[in-house]
Amino acid sequence: MNKEEAKARIEKLKGSINQYRYDYHVLNKSTIPDAALDSLKHELTKLEGQFPELITADSPSQRVAGEPLQQFNKVEHKTRMLSLNDMFSKGETGEWIARISKLIPGKKWNYLVEPKLDGLAVSLIYENGQFVLGSTRGDGRVGEDVTQNLRTIDAIPLSLNLEQISSSTSATNAVVEITRGSKNNHIDSGSNVRNDNEKDGNRPFANTRDVRLKGRIEIRGEVVISRKNFAKINKEQENKGLPIYANPRNLAAGSIRQLDPKLAASRKLDFVAYQVIDDGTIKTHQEEHRLITEWGFKSLETKLCKTLDEIEQFLVHIHSVRDGLVYQTDGAVITVNEKELWGPLGIVGKAPRYSVAYKFAAEEVTTKVLDIEVQVGRTGALTPVAIMEPVLVAGSTVSRATLHNEDEIMRKDVRIGDTIILRKAGDVIPEVVSVLIELRSGKEKQFVMPNTCPLCESKIIRSKGEAVSRCSNKGCYGQEKETIIHFVSRLAMDIDGAGEAVIEQLMENGLIRDVTDLYFVKFDELKSLERFAEKSAQNLIEAIVKSKSVVLNRFIYGLGIRHVGEVTAYSLARFISEKIKQNEYGVKELWHAMHLISLEDWQNIDDVGGVVGQSIFEYVHSKHTQELMDKFAKAKIVIKAPAVRTNLPLQGNTLVLTGELKSITREDAEMRIRELGGKASGSVSAKTNYVIVGENPGSKAKKAQELGIKIINEAEAFKLLDIK
Numbered sequence: 001m002n003k004e005e006a007k008a009r010i011e012k013l014k015g016s017i018n019q020y021r022y023d024y025h026v027l028n029k030s031t032i033p034d035a036a037l038d039s040l041k042h043e044l045t046k047l048e049g050q051f052p053e054l055i056t057a058d059s060p061s062q063r064v065a066g067e068p069l070q071q072f073n074k075v076e077h078k079t080r081m082l083s084l085n086d087m088f089s090k091g092e093t094g095e096w097i098a099r100i101s102k103l104i105p106g107k108k109w110n111y112l113v114e115p116k117l118d119g120l121a122v123s124l125i126y127e128n129g130q131f132v133l134g135s136t137r138g139d140g141r142v143g144e145d146v147t148q149n150l151r152t153i154d155a156i157p158l159s160l161n162l163e164q165i166s167s168s169t170s171a172t173n174a175v176v177e178i179t180r181g182s183k184n185n186h187i188d189s190g191s192n193v194r195n196d197n198e199k200d201g202n203r204p205f206a207n208t209r210d211v212r213l214k215g216r217i218e219i220r221g222e223v224v225i226s227r228k229n230f231a232k233i234n235k236e237q238e239n240k241g242l243p244i245y246a247n248p249r250n251l252a253a254g255s256i257r258q259l260d261p262k263l264a265a266s267r268k269l270d271f272v273a274y275q276v277i278d279d280g281t282i283k284t285h286q287e288e289h290r291l292i293t294e295w296g297f298k299s300l301e302t303k304l305c306k307t308l309d310e311i312e313q314f315l316v317h318i319h320s321v322r323d324g325l326v327y328q329t330d331g332a333v334i335t336v337n338e339k340e341l342w343g344p345l346g347i348v349g350k351a352p353r354y355s356v357a358y359k360f361a362a363e364e365v366t367t368k369v370l371d372i373e374v375q376v377g378r379t380g381a382l383t384p385v386a387i388m389e390p391v392l393v394a395g396s397t398v399s400r401a402t403l404h405n406e407d408e409i410m411r412k413d414v415r416i417g418d419t420i421i422l423r424k425a426g427d428v429i430p431e432v433v434s435v436l437i438e439l440r441s442g443k444e445k446q447f448v449m450p451n452t453c454p455l456c457e458s459k460i461i462r463s464k465g466e467a468v469s470r471c472s473n474k475g476c477y478g479q480e481k482e483t484i485i486h487f488v489s490r491l492a493m494d495i496d497g498a499g500e501a502v503i504e505q506l507m508e509n510g511l512i513r514d515v516t517d518l519y520f521v522k523f524d525e526l527k528s529l530e531r532f533a534e535k536s537a538q539n540l541i542e543a544i545v546k547s548k549s550v551v552l553n554r555f556i557y558g559l560g561i562r563h564v565g566e567v568t569a570y571s572l573a574r575f576i577s578e579k580i581k582q583n584e585y586g587v588k589e590l591w592h593a594m595h596l597i598s599l600e601d602w603q604n605i606d607d608v609g610g611v612v613g614q615s616i617f618e619y620v621h622s623k624h625t626q627e628l629m630d631k632f633a634k635a636k637i638v639i640k641a642p643a644v645r646t647n648l649p650l651q652g653n654t655l656v657l658t659g660e661l662k663s664i665t666r667e668d669a670e671m672r673i674r675e676l677g678g679k680a681s682g683s684v685s686a687k688t689n690y691v692i693v694g695e696n697p698g699s700k701a702k703k704a705q706e707l708g709i710k711i712i713n714e715a716e717a718f719k720l721l722d723i724k
């Protein structure tokens with residue numbers, strides 16, 4: 001294919017991929033199988049690899065690009081990002097309407113009501129239709145430049161040039177009801193979206209470039225995450241022994257306000273637009289919503305209302321469907337629809353008079369604290385938990401609520417015997433809101449963090465500057481119990497029939513103290529236990545024996561190393577396997593190989609980094625781990641090399657570039673390496689597989705020679721990278 005042909009093909013591919021993106025995210029329709037879409041994307045990156053000069057910033061291949069940033073730049077908002085005053089009742093809303101009516105006498109107007117999403121507000125700047133800058137709200141005047149992270153969100157179009165998008169769809173097709181959870185088995189996308197009651201007929205979809213897109217345009221909206229993905233990520237956090245996110249807003253903020261775009265990309269974030277900042281040509285807020293969909297964004301279901309009663313009706317509707325929505329909604333936004341009135345109504349402090357937030361009251365109930373227990377986690381962290389009289393809140397009965405740590409208990413002044421107000425944070429996690437101090441009898445007892453672990457009586461340590469207290473004993477019963485439960489879990493050793501109750505029973509009867517003891521439990525011992533019969537004992541033994549042959553990533557994940565989740569475990573397993581170069585081996589060989597890996601090498605593995613690498617290194621070199629490994633070896637555990645998850649040609653290879661390449665830029669070459677599954681690194685080490693040497697190479701070539709690493713020239717590199 002020559003360059004002209006490639007150019008035409010690339011344009012076609014980009015157009016189609018963007019159309020499918022639009023269908024999926026805006027119309028909530030899956031119009032192409034995932035694998036076929038992947039194949040189009042693959043063809044695009046391949047062509048772009050051959051003709052790097054044809055890569056444009058808005059190419060779908062450019063979503064996750066670039067290295068982690070050092071820091072965020074500041075961005076000044078040309079139009080201030082405001083917050084909204086909260087209303088909590090129909091009465092208050094009525095008062096607001098009365099207030100603004102006085103300010104604009106003789107005018108007539110409508111209200112546009114829309115759901116208020118719980119996420120992170122961001123501003124997106126498009127110049128001539130191209131996404132150029134994305135920022136957080138910050139203090140409303142100055143935010144942070146988070147463009148790189150926002151680009152990873154598929155629901156954010158990189159280009160608003162809709163020329164290629166098919167005109168067969170119409171704006172009315174883009175109307176998706178808020179009430180629908182999903183359509184076409186399309187699990188997470190859409191569906192909090194648009195059910196406009198504006199009658200604009202079968203207006204054809206914008207198939208010519210909208211003049212309004214010329215120059216600079218600003219779109220504002222909310223970075224959100226579906227409830228399903230929110231729950232999934234919290235589960236992963238828990239598995240990694242990391243803190244869970246209290247609500248979707250914290251998670252969205254945590255993913256966007258961090259420096260590594262790869263992390264943002266892994267979070268499956270979504271974006272819903274709700275505002276266009278323009279120079280005054282757009283006359284109504286409703287029109288903004290309509291344009292938003294036309295330009296390729298997901299927007300919200302809105303309703304145009306004339307009276308307080310109509311507003312109230314729609315609020316009731318949103319409230320009644322909110323539990324079934326894809327995204328979490330914490331209320332509604334009510335806005336004067338006619339934008340010409342916004343100026344006259346003005347802004348007070350940080351909030352406009354023309355728009356308010358109606359907040360649904362989080363369901364709150366009262367109950368009594370019966371006790372405060374201390375729970376010991378897998379990492380030894382002690383968490384105080386309020387044990388309460390069971391109470392129904394937001395749909396489920398709750399009897400325990402985490403109090404997080406000592407400081408939190410002090411701050412809220414929760415005492416045993418107190419009557420408290422309880423709600424579900426982010427509608428999921430039970431949270432103590434406050435204490436009803438006036439109901440105290442004087443018999444309430446203050447909580448004291450124990451000096452010794454409630455399970456093993458070892459000393460409790462709270463390091464300076466840390467809120468968390470920890471048990472100092474690595475072999476603590478509580479830690480061990482959680483560690484064993486994790487070890488046998490489905491994604492780890494997958495030992496059927498070893499639930500929490502069974503593990504507790506085995507521990508209490510002295511049959512096991514740590515994970516390795518499982519492999520020495522005998523059938524007769526099990527059978528003699530209460531609740532065990534011949535059959536169940538037999539089944540458990542068989543499941544344990546079966547788990548003796550295990551894939552390395554499962555084994556590593558099962559060890560419960562702090563910060564090492566399932567994905568990291570896989571990366572570690574791949575790395576270690578490349579050192580061992582055998583399909584099956586024992587724990588001794590594994591241990592030997594892991595001991596030889598330096599701290600730096602651990603930290604350089606994909607998905608690892610500084611803190612995690614340190615944690616792995618410490619784990620490998622601890623005496624306790626050494627003892628465990630000896631016992632695993634005795635149990636004759638057989639480790640199998642992990643299966644390759646994708647079969648990209650450079651998977652598992654690290655390449656380093658040095659010197660000047662003649663026909664390709666360094667960035668393009670590095671991108672190509674990543675596309676083929678390899679890693680492009682800046683420095684030569686023992687784990688480098690290839691060093692590509694251009695003209696005037698630096699010291700890296702010399703180092704590669706010393707280390708005996710394969711050195712290739714530009715022509716050879718092109719062959720390897722499949723560049724013609």
Ligand code: IVH
Nearest residue numbers: 082083084114115116117121222274333355
């Ligand atoms: S309109 C004119 N619409 O709520 C003011 N805000 O307290 C522009 N939010 O910072 C905001 N959903 O983060 C608007 N449908 C929606 C919203 C929404 C969520 C958030 C947004 C804003 C905050 C206002």
